[in-house]
Amino acid sequence: MSVQVEDKSMPAMRTSDKGSMRALVQEGRGSADVLHIREVPKPELIEGRVLVRMRAASVNALDWHSAHGGLLLEVVSRIMRQKPQPIRGVDLAGTVEAVGPGITRFKPGDEVFGGAPAAFAEYVRAREDGLLVKPQSLSFEQAATIGVAGRTALQGLRDHAQVKPGQRVLIHGAGGGVGTFAVQIAKALGTHVTAVTGPRNIDVVASLGADEVIDYSKEDITRRPQQFDAVLDIAGTRSVSSLRRLLVPSGIFVQVGATKGSWFGVFGRIIAVMLRSRVLKQRVKFYVAKATVEDLAFLRDLFLAGKLRPVIDRTYPLSEAREAIRYLGTGQARAKVVITED
Numbered sequence: 001m002s003v004q005v006e007d008k009s010m011p012a013m014r015t016s017d018k019g020s021m022r023a024l025v026q027e028g029r030g031s032a033d034v035l036h037i038r039e040v041p042k043p044e045l046i047e048g049r050v051l052v053r054m055r056a057a058s059v060n061a062l063d064w065h066s067a068h069g070g071l072l073l074e075v076v077s078r079i080m081r082q083k084p085q086p087i088r089g090v091d092l093a094g095t096v097e098a099v100g101p102g103i104t105r106f107k108p109g110d111e112v113f114g115g116a117p118a119a120f121a122e123y124v125r126a127r128e129d130g131l132l133v134k135p136q137s138l139s140f141e142q143a144a145t146i147g148v149a150g151r152t153a154l155q156g157l158r159d160h161a162q163v164k165p166g167q168r169v170l171i172h173g174a175g176g177g178v179g180t181f182a183v184q185i186a187k188a189l190g191t192h193v194t195a196v197t198g199p200r201n202i203d204v205v206a207s208l209g210a211d212e213v214i215d216y217s218k219e220d221i222t223r224r225p226q227q228f229d230a231v232l233d234i235a236g237t238r239s240v241s242s243l244r245r246l247l248v249p250s251g252i253f254v255q256v257g258a259t260k261g262s263w264f265g266v267f268g269r270i271i272a273v274m275l276r277s278r279v280l281k282q283r284v285k286f287y288v289a290k291a292t293v294e295d296l297a298f299l300r301d302l303f304l305a306g307k308l309r310p311v312i313d314r315t316y317p318l319s320e321a322r323e324a325i326r327y328l329g330t331g332q333a334r335a336k337v338v339i340t341e342d
């Protein structure tokens with residue numbers, strides 16, 4: 001599979017009638033089979049919101065988890081009082097179709113990118129403060145990849161690990177969406193980067209500027225001596241204790257993600273990290289990335305400075321969005337998977 005980073009020309013949008021649109025709707029939980037393209041009402045434009053015609057939207061692990069989650073996810077969502085969201089997707093790039101009352105920063109025709117719920121749809125209603133104007137040199141597909149993955153990588157390294165220039169950083173799980181951003185951001189922050197990834201992604205990760213790339217099918221990183229100031233664990237495939245042993249005494253372990261196994265495994269790991277932090281007072285952290293537009297602007301500026309290159313593995317038209325989510329779940333995806341308008 002070749003890595004796609006360039007612009008792709010887009011065919012015209014198809015919609016059924018003025019008041020409706022097509023969207024990827026989640027009907028139940030358990031597998032990607034619960035996702036269906038349906039005709040649904042177009043979002044109503046209300047005060048403080050922008051209606052965006054979706055040109056590209058990227059797939060995140062969250063979309064896979066939301067479709068696959070079972071009872072435990074249902075319970076956690078209710079505890080956190082999350083609104084049921086039958087249309088998946090949170091990262092998009094597109095063209096402003098119309099603006100609601102009170103909108104001052106955008107006008108119809110503007111090309112924008114950022115975050116909004118229900119992004120796997122022909123039209124998406126977004127908050128004004130969740131969007132930025134898209135630079136011309138950034139394609140719609142590239143722009144749609146940045147939101148969740150880029151901010152998660154940035155906040156993990158800069159805010160939670162608080163890496164400093166010259167420090168040695170281990171990115172564990174460097175070949176996925178978050179990982180490919182993390183390698184580049186860690187380099188942009190002036191650190192020495194060791195990246196662990198699988199055989200499929202060695203070349204891509206090396207091309208992003210990692211100082212050392214380790215193929216986990218050939219070398220067990222946990223057998224190395226202590227040497228890292230920070231470990232960013234995106235993969236969650238090795239025990240916390242084995243990865244912490246790689247840290248120098250003042251080093252910090254930051255848990256970003258977990259394997260796409262059972263929900264008990266995912267939550268178990270998060271709870272274990274929190275207990276280590278709060279009870280054992282170890283320098284370990286878990287965080288949930290914040291959707292700040294300032295960080296999106298920081299990442300846009302890294303792109304404009306030539307320090308950040310969104311990497312896209314495959315694109316799928318909206319009509320095949322379910323396959324995009326299925327593909328992410330295979331563990332074979334390299335960097336980002338993107339959905340485009342049909």
Ligand SMILES: NC(=O)c1ccc[n+]([C@@H]2O[C@H](COP(=O)([O-])OP(=O)(O)OC[C@H]3O[C@@H](n4cnc5c(N)ncnc54)[C@H](OP(=O)(O)O)[C@@H]3O)[C@@H](O)[C@H]2O)c1
Pocket residue numbers: 059060061062148149152172173174175176177178179196197198201216234235237255256257258259260287288289328331333334335336
């Ligand atoms: N804390 C937060 O706020 C936050 C935000 C977003 C995402 N996340 C989490 O971060 C993780 C990555 O998200 P993503 O969107 O980047 O997903 P993704 O693109 O599917 O990436 C999956 C990651 O898992 C690694 N991986 C898969 N199988 C592996 C194996 N057998 N051994 C070692 N590594 C393996 C991959 O590493 P290689 O490709 O290098 O093998 C890749 O880095 C997910 O768990 C997600 O839930 C957390």
